[in-house]
Amino acid sequence: MSQTFQNFIAGQWVAPTTGEYFENRNPADTRDVIGRFPKSGAADVERAVASAAAGFERWKRTPAPLRGDVLRRVGDLLAARKEELANLMTREMGKPLAETRGDVQEGIDTAYYAAVEGRRLFGHTVPSELRNKWAMSYRRPIGVCGIITPFNFPLAIPTWKMFPALVCGNTCVFKPAEDVPHTGHVFVEILLEAGLPPDVIQLVHGFGETVGAAIVSHPAVPVISFTGSTETGSKVGETCGRMHKRLSLEMGGKNAQIVLNDANLELALEGVLWGAFGTTGQRCTATSRLIVQSGVHDQFVEMLVERVGKLVLGDGREAGTDVGPLIHEEAVEKVERYVGIGKEQGATLRIGGKRRREGSLAHGHFFDPTIFTGVTAGSRLEQEEIFGPVLSVVEVKSVDEAFAVNNGVRYGLSSSVYTSDVHVAFRALSELDNGITYVNAPTIGAEAHLPFGGVKQTGNGHREGGWEVYEFYSETKVGYVDYSGVLQRAQIDTYGG
Numbered sequence: 404m405s406q407t408f409q410n411f412i413a414g415q416w417v418a419p420t421t422g423e424y425f426e427n428r429n430p431a432d433t434r435d436v437i438g439r440f441p442k443s444g445a446a447d448v449e450r451a452v453a454s455a456a457a458g459f460e461r462w463k464r465t466p467a468p469l470r471g472d473v474l475r476r477v478g479d480l481l482a483a484r485k486e487e488l489a490n491l492m493t494r495e496m497g498k499p500l501a502e503t504r505g506d507v508q509e510g511i512d513t514a515y516y517a518a519v520e521g522r523r524l525f526g527h528t529v530p531s532e533l534r535n536k537w538a539m540s541y542r543r544p545i546g547v548c549g550i551i552t553p554f555n556f557p558l559a560i561p562t563w564k565m566f567p568a569l570v571c572g573n574t575c576v577f578k579p580a581e582d583v584p585h586t587g588h589v590f591v592e593i594l595l596e597a598g599l600p601p602d603v604i605q606l607v608h609g610f611g612e613t614v615g616a617a618i619v620s621h622p623a624v625p626v627i628s629f630t631g632s633t634e635t636g637s638k639v640g641e642t643c644g645r646m647h648k649r650l651s652l653e654m655g656g657k658n659a660q661i662v663l664n665d666a667n668l669e670l671a672l673e674g675v676l677w678g679a680f681g682t683t684g685q686r687c688t689a690t691s692r693l694i695v696q697s698g699v700h701d702q703f704v705e706m707l708v709e710r711v712g713k714l715v716l717g718d719g720r721e722a723g724t725d726v727g728p729l730i731h732e733e734a735v736e737k738v739e740r741y742v743g744i745g746k747e748q749g750a751t752l753r754i755g756g757k758r759r760r761e762g763s764l765a766h767g768h769f770f771d772p773t774i775f776t777g778v779t780a781g782s783r784l785e786q787e788e789i790f791g792p793v794l795s796v797v798e799v800k801s802v803d804e805a806f807a808v809n810n811g812v813r814y815g816l817s818s819s820v821y822t823s824d825v826h827v828a829f830r831a832l833s834e835l836d837n838g839i840t841y842v843n844a845p846t847i848g849a850e851a852h853l854p855f856g857g858v859k860q861t862g863n864g865h866r867e868g869g870w871e872v873y874e875f876y877s878e879t880k881v882g883y884v885d886y887s888g889v890l891q892r893a894q895i896d897t898y899g900g
């Protein structure tokens with residue numbers, strides 16, 4: 404009998420009002436049941452929001468540096484439990500241990516960064532245009548934040564959202580992705596152990612259409628931070644727009660690595676292997692297009708196919724595994740569908756293209772790392788987010804054409820260019836329509852203290868990570884103090900109106 408987990412609402416671990424649970428299984432071996440988690444309903448969200456609203460009254464009065472101190476302790480606990488967390492995350496999500504260790508480390512970095520921000524949270528003090536008058540701007544907390552996260556970074560993404568929200572003085576209602584509830588559970592245990600007051604964090608497990616939608620549409624939740632697919636983001640955006648909520652959307656990607664004739668091909672090869680097949684291609688920043696200039700195209704594709712053929716599929720907890728499983732059966736079916744679409748649209752399947760079920764792979768959602776060549780710009784394979792281990796190679800003649808292909812999709816998260824020409828490198832930084840551009844590095848590898856996010860259909864203009872996210876989670880207020888003792892009229896008395 405597997406363990407039954409609960410929600411954390413109003414300071415207690417409680418069963419869902421629905422009385423229903425769902426099973427969470429290991430994607431590398433679906434016979435392994437990790438636990439039963441609450442299939443909550445709107446009534447659970449209702450209780451969680453009421454408690455978070457009460458918690459907000461207290462937490463907003465806690466000095467920001469003390470709020471930051473809690474986050475420092477969270478960082479210490481994450482560091483102490485890094486290996487345990489990495490193991491349980493790989494068991495429920497599938498990516499290899501080196502990657503889940505990186506996921507935890509990103510949480511640790513984000514915690515220590517947040518701890519320090521608690522002593523900054525800068526506003527501005529500026530001269531007034533009037534004599535004997537003081538003018539300044541400063542930040543205030545907003546209220547209850549709804550935190551809705553995807554499966555692919557079970558710890559890092561919740562920390563990107565919740566740590567700045569908490570340091571700014573807000574409280575959180577957290578709904579982790581239904582594929583990775585165990586990491587969400589342990590994460591909340593750690594927040595509580597670090598001393599976060601119990602009503603400041605609420606954990607409500609369940610599905611997006613019920614729990615997620617109830618959080619998004621709740622009138623007492625003025626802030627929503629969502630990471631997930633562009634399709635789900637559109638639904639979330641509609642509700643938030645109607646209700647005038649503050650909303651941060653981080654959504655899909657169709658990222659490209661560009662390899663030009665003057666590139667260091669060995670370096671570019673390591674980059675694309677990591678960018679395309681790390682996390683089994685299930686990263687918002689995954690390299691799903693490879694744009695190669697004609698002079699090196701054939702040689703580079705040969706080098707790539709040879710290396711991809713040697714990648715080892717398997718359980719992410721086993722030494723030697725390069726590529727773990729996909730998250731669930733629907734993801735495998737989606738990848739299969741796109742392999743069919745690629746063939747129908749005339750692309751050449753160079754390697755992979757099949758799900759794997761033999762031997763130790765029999766009970767998991769495994770799919771071969773796959774490469775299509777001869778992919779045309781504008782085809783579905785080249786345009787649509789697949790979120791799996793499928794790389795589409797597009798051959799181009801010039802730098803201009805490479806940049807145009809990079810920019811010719813509806814997404815704009817990350818891009819990468821391999822070149823030894825400094826002029827082209829700087830052109831890429833200025834001309835590629837993405838929130839992040841890497842020069843001579845893969846499309847993945849964001850750092851916690853820099854703003855993270857994308858343009859076009861990837862986002863709605865906000866950023867996670869870095870300092871900009873603190874703007875999102877705080878309201879800017881302006882204070883004027885006139886100590887002249889007389890009525891002074893702005894714009895009028897100074898300029899003789």
Ligand code: NAD
Nearest residue numbers: 552553554580611612615616631632635653654655656687
């Ligand atoms: P998803 O959109 O299926 O789910 C994301 C979250 O939204 C889950 O918690 C889900 O339960 C919830 N949800 C679903 N329907 C909802 C609704 N109607 N209302 C409210 N919440 C709802 O995405 P996923 O499959 O978990 O993750 C993969 C997607 O996430 C990819 O498109 C990927 O590019 C994107 N992603 C983007 C970033 C980024 O920073 N841009 C990072 C990671 C993942």
